[in-house]
Amino acid sequence: MRRRDHHRGRRGQRFTEVLLGVSSCFLRVLCDSVVKLGLVALLGLSLAAQTFIQMTDPQFGMYEKNLGFAHETDNFEFAIATANRLKPAFVVVTGDLVNQPGNAAQIAEYKRIAAKLDPQVRLFNVAGNHDVGNEPTKASLAAWREAFGPDYYSFRTGEITGIVLDSSLEKATQNVPEEAAKMETWLRSEFEKTRREGAKNVVVFQHISFFLKDPDEPDQYFNIPRETRQRYLKLLHEYGVKYVFAGHYHQNADGRDGDLEMVTTGPVGMPLGKAKSGMRIVKVTAEGVSQQFYDFGALP
Numbered sequence: 001m002r003r004r005d006h007h008r009g010r011r012g013q014r015f016t017e018v019l020l021g022v023s024s025c026f027l028r029v030l031c032d033s034v035v036k037l038g039l040v041a042l043l044g045l046s047l048a049a050q051t052f053i054q055m056t057d058p059q060f061g062m063y064e065k066n067l068g069f070a071h072e073t074d075n076f077e078f079a080i081a082t083a084n085r086l087k088p089a090f091v092v093v094t095g096d097l098v099n100q101p102g103n104a105a106q107i108a109e110y111k112r113i114a115a116k117l118d119p120q121v122r123l124f125n126v127a128g129n130h131d132v133g134n135e136p137t138k139a140s141l142a143a144w145r146e147a148f149g150p151d152y153y154s155f156r157t158g159e160i161t162g163i164v165l166d167s168s169l170e171k172a173t174q175n176v177p178e179e180a181a182k183m184e185t186w187l188r189s190e191f192e193k194t195r196r197e198g199a200k201n202v203v204v205f206q207h208i209s210f211f212l213k214d215p216d217e218p219d220q221y222f223n224i225p226r227e228t229r230q231r232y233l234k235l236l237h238e239y240g241v242k243y244v245f246a247g248h249y250h251q252n253a254d255g256r257d258g259d260l261e262m263v264t265t266g267p268v269g270m271p272l273g274k275a276k277s278g279m280r281i282v283k284v285t286a287e288g289v290s291q292q293f294y295d296f297g298a299l300p
């Protein structure tokens, strides 16, 4: 009797264990599903709010007038480490990667540090006047393309379509008028493509700002000559572009032309005036674009 009870007891215990096992398994599946659903919801949210970082003018060699670049190394290392911590969708470096066009040591140092960027964060390089020369030539453009790839191109990441332009082909075209014309034709056809594809957030990146504050401001070193500027701005308006991000000024500036915002960003490298080195963090959500420049000492 005792033994039987014992057996029955053990059988009962086993049954309970199986039951518990089944139910815990069921609970686990249920639990997993809930967790997965939660993750999908979170992922949905983070995809809706895409973030990118604009860095500009790391300009290796500027502090020491091409005799060294220790200061630029420190700043760019910190900028890339920060991007790895914040994990944006992409980093765009809007030109003047180096101070002296074609300087092999400066280019190698830029590339050495850029390669430390988390492979999940995409990197887009933009050509500046210090990269291709103040008056670009066929040779200087060829050298950039050899080292960094095309100087104008487009990319798509999530809900953002990025258009990268070579502003030196807007600013000083005397040596390469055919290259300048080619880029402008390409831009129009690229805009046509984004329109056909129903791209939502088309953002333009280039090195030199079309203008700093006022679309009608006089020509100067830090903007694009008025005639070319007006032609490009007309095209940008025609295709509903609302944001252009640039650098070159080595300090921040904000200008507006109707519903187009011209954002000029201070440098990762050497600042001018009262500016400080830093980077801009940009969030693109369904409600629009929000962006802020952070000094290196004030990063989130």
Ligand SMILES: [Zn+2]
Pocket (backbone or CB within 6 Å): 096, 128, 129, 130, 207, 247, 248, 249
């Ligand atoms: Zn520049």
